[in-house]
Amino acid sequence: MTDKMPEKTSEKTSGNTPGKKDVWQGTLALMALKTLESMGPLHGYGIARRIEQTSGHCLSVNYGTLYPALLKLEQEGCIASEWGVSNNNRKAKYYRLTRAGRKQLQREAHDWEQATAILARFLAPAEESP
């Protein structure tokens, strides 16, 4: 299992809202994949807003860093894109999850669950010795 608990680094350079945490490095792609799985095809702005909503507005997403992450996913074949029309009749590029993307999402979600379970054991209160 690879180390899935990187140092908390900022994926943004400006516009930090007080009280909100930065997105952990390497997790934006996973969040985008999960958003597309649950919401279906979405444009970039929709994905960014949905990530913020899902985090309960505790995360501050720099929208500018989302597009290179989406590009990387598209280059790897995890998502595909095509131009469409939004609800308010505006031209937008929609992204959808591919089959390879679903497998990637399952793998990464499993890795994260394992990593957090291991960490939880360290952070749990010490067991009393008999």
Added chain:
Amino acid sequence: MKRLRACFSRFAGLFQKRRRDREFAEELESHLQLHIEDNLRAGMTPREARRQALIKLGGIEQTKEIYRDRRGIPFLDTLFQDLRFALRMLRINRLIFPHFSSASILCSCEATVRRRLSRRCNVRRVFSLPN
């Protein structure tokens, strides 16, 4: 497999750059407009709505720069630019000094060949020294 596919995609990103830049500019503009519309619905003035949308985006040019670097292979991109510039300069020099370009290329090749030959001769001389 994923990495190989990403490599091919990044190599393909070196071509048709203008079209890809134009498409991304359109995508960013539509992102901004969607955000501005949301801000207007939230009660902001048009000027404030646009300002907040730009702040949240983190800067249009910066975003384009990062995207451009991710799309292609920056090292190859720079190399192609340098090669194009060198060829352009050689073409210009050929007009002004007709034989300058060919002379300079021949001199560079001759120097490279001489350096390689002298290296080989030195190696042979070292190994043929009497004990």
